[in-house]
Amino acid sequence: MTARTPDSARDIPEATVARLPVYLRALISLAEEGITTCSSEELAAFAGVNSAKLRKDLSYLGSYGTRGVGYDVEYLRYQIAREIGVTQDWPVVIVGIGNLGHALANYSGFRSRGFRVVALLDADPDRHEEVVAGLEVRSFEDLESIVAEHDVSIGVIATPAVAAQSVADRMVATGITSILNFAPTVLSVPDGVGVRKVDLSIELQILAYHEQRKSVAPGAGAVS
Amino acid sequence: MTARTPDSARDIPEATVARLPVYLRALISLAEEGITTCSSEELAAFAGVNSAKLRKDLSYLGSYGTRGVGYDVEYLRYQIAREIGVTQDWPVVIVGIGNLGHALANYSGFRSRGFRVVALLDADPDRHEEVVAGLEVRSFEDLESIVAEHDVSIGVIATPAVAAQSVADRMVATGITSILNFAPTVLSVPDGVGVRKVDLSIELQILAYHEQRKSVAPGAGAVS
DNA sequence: TATTGTGAACCTGTTCACAGCA
DNA sequence: TGCTGTGAACAGGTTCACAATA
Numbered sequence: 357m358t359a360r361t362p363d364s365a366r367d368i369p370e371a372t373v374a375r376l377p378v379y380l381r382a383l384i385s386l387a388e389e390g391i392t393t394c395s396s397e398e399l400a401a402f403a404g405v406n407s408a409k410l411r412k413d414l415s416y417l418g419s420y421g422t423r424g425v426g427y428d429v430e431y432l433r434y435q436i437a438r439e440i441g442v443t444q445d446w447p448v449v450i451v452g453i454g455n456l457g458h459a460l461a462n463y464s465g466f467r468s469r470g471f472r473v474v475a476l477l478d479a480d481p482d483r484h485e486e487v488v489a490g491l492e493v494r495s496f497e498d499l500e501s502i503v504a505e506h507d508v509s510i511g512v513i514a515t516p517a518v519a520a521q522s523v524a525d526r527m528v529a530t531g532i533t534s535i536l537n538f539a540p541t542v543l544s545v546p547d548g549v550g551v552r553k554v555d556l557s558i559e560l561q562i563l564a565y566h567e568q569r570k571s572v573a574p575g576a577g578a579v580s
Numbered sequence: 581m582t583a584r585t586p587d588s589a590r591d592i593p594e595a596t597v598a599r600l601p602v603y604l605r606a607l608i609s610l611a612e613e614g615i616t617t618c619s620s621e622e623l624a625a626f627a628g629v630n631s632a633k634l635r636k637d638l639s640y641l642g643s644y645g646t647r648g649v650g651y652d653v654e655y656l657r658y659q660i661a662r663e664i665g666v667t668q669d670w671p672v673v674i675v676g677i678g679n680l681g682h683a684l685a686n687y688s689g690f691r692s693r694g695f696r697v698v699a700l701l702d703a704d705p706d707r708h709e710e711v712v713a714g715l716e717v718r719s720f721e722d723l724e725s726i727v728a729e730h731d732v733s734i735g736v737i738a739t740p741a742v743a744a745q746s747v748a749d750r751m752v753a754t755g756i757t758s759i760l761n762f763a764p765t766v767l768s769v770p771d772g773v774g775v776r777k778v779d780l781s782i783e784l785q786i787l788a789y790h791e792q793r794k795s796v797a798p799g800a801g802a803v804s
Numbered sequence: 805t806a807t808t809g810t811g812a813a814c815c816t817g818t819t820c821a822c823a824g825c826a
Numbered sequence: 827t828g829c830t831g832t833g834a835a836c837a838g839g840t841t842c843a844c845a846a847t848a
Contacts, residue, residue: 371839377785381764395807404766408841415809423808423847440785441792448784455683462679465764465781470788509791510784533794534787536780540605540689542628550790552783556760557689559776560672560734561601561664563758564694566774567733568665570757595817619829632819639831647825647830 372413383433395426442470447506452515453478461489474506503530517541596637607657619650666694671730676739677702685713698730727754741765
């Protein structure tokens with residue numbers, strides 16, 4: 357119907373975007389096992405979705421498969437990485453170097469998947485000059501200069517809840533436009549700034565809800 | 581249409597279930613500020629959703645508000661906590677006491693929101709007898725006896741990806757029926773076992789996707 | 805022949821707008 | 827009068843089933 361922009365920039369549904377990294381990971385695993393071609397059925401099994409959904413998702417990117425054959429693992433892997441934007445590294449700053457910040461700083465998955473932690477910041481002077489994951493913990497006051505120096509656009513908040521909003525405000529003021537928030541609080545940011553939230557206790561509570569239902573109604577109907 | 585079970589056990593949409601913990605947190609904040617009554621508009625603002633969605637969500641639980649007035653903070657808080665199932669504590673085991681496991685063990689949000697970490701397990705004997713967050717790290721072999729002793733139904737996996745599936749299998753075998761998985765891998769479990777996944781690098785990749793789009797198309801259309 | 809790519813049907817979730825009620 | 831609770835309209839996401847094709 358509508359004319360689409362010629363090469364990229366089709367709009368990919370949000371639900372699909374959230375699954376592309378899963379497919380990317382699956383393709384990397386397959387490549388490491390030396391597998392060079394796979395069907396939608398195989399890749400879907402690896403990624404934990406059904407094959408119809410996988411094919412629909414991939415169809416938003418283009419026609420990268422071969423009918424009767426399947427997908428070339430290396431080729432598809434590159435196409436997805438390019439679409440997500442992780443063919444080059446994104447510089448990232450982490451603010452709040454407590455237990456969680458430590459874990460994040462040491463998380464190898466960042467570096468291997470298109471992200472590079474360029475600075476660790478903490479408001480507590482007692483933590484400064486401590487070295488974590490090969491990086492000196494610096495003052496939160498240094499945020500602006502670090503963002504400017506490394507052209508950072510993604511920030512990670514791992515502070516206590518009470519500090520998170522002011523950290524976010526400061527990040528936005530320095531030019532950061534994407535925030536991953538681990539603090540258990542709702543951030544308000546201007547339009548155009550992306551926020552994603554990871555909340556450990558919320559995930560557990562969702563599990564608890566379903567767990568509770570299991571014991572209440574083991575079969576199908578209600579029990580007295 | 582269909583007759584519903586008399587008092588509880590209506591089926592609440594999954595999207596609503598995922599937001600109930602957010603409302604619960606907002607209500608706890610309001611209560612701490614000494615606020616005893618709030619409108620859907622106020623509570624929604626606190627929780628970062630719009631008021632229509634909030635009211636629709638709450639309507640699945642029952643009619644706990646008062647028209648013309650709003651909601652009683654304490655009362656609604658209790659009703660949501662009961663619905664989720666966090667009026668009593670859930671015992672939880674954490675397997676994999678690396679950087680992330682440390683952070684999880686020390687995370688105060690678990691204890692304060694209906695969960696109690698009863699054991700920390702690790703396959704590496706070098707970590708055993710280390711004390712983390714007041715708990716001795718024990719052998720993974722102890723899983724079965726710990727689950728039986730504390731009647732654990734929720735397990736947290738914070739191991740490397742390669743170990744996650746076998747840990748999950750073992751958990752399921754001991755009777756755990758809900759798993760929170762931090763390892764970057766897709767778990768396969770039998771029907772009836774709930775799994776939720778938290779994947780740090782996937783969240784960052786989703787941010788990167790949107791970040792990339794911002795710089796490619798600052799206005800509305802495509803740029804040459 | 806085997807498998808992709810995709811319209812169409814279906815289902816789930818969101819928003820609107822207002823009737824119902826304190 | 828003001829705010830909740832909710833049917834109805836809408837939007838987004840998933841699944842089906844099959845035509846297209848290497």
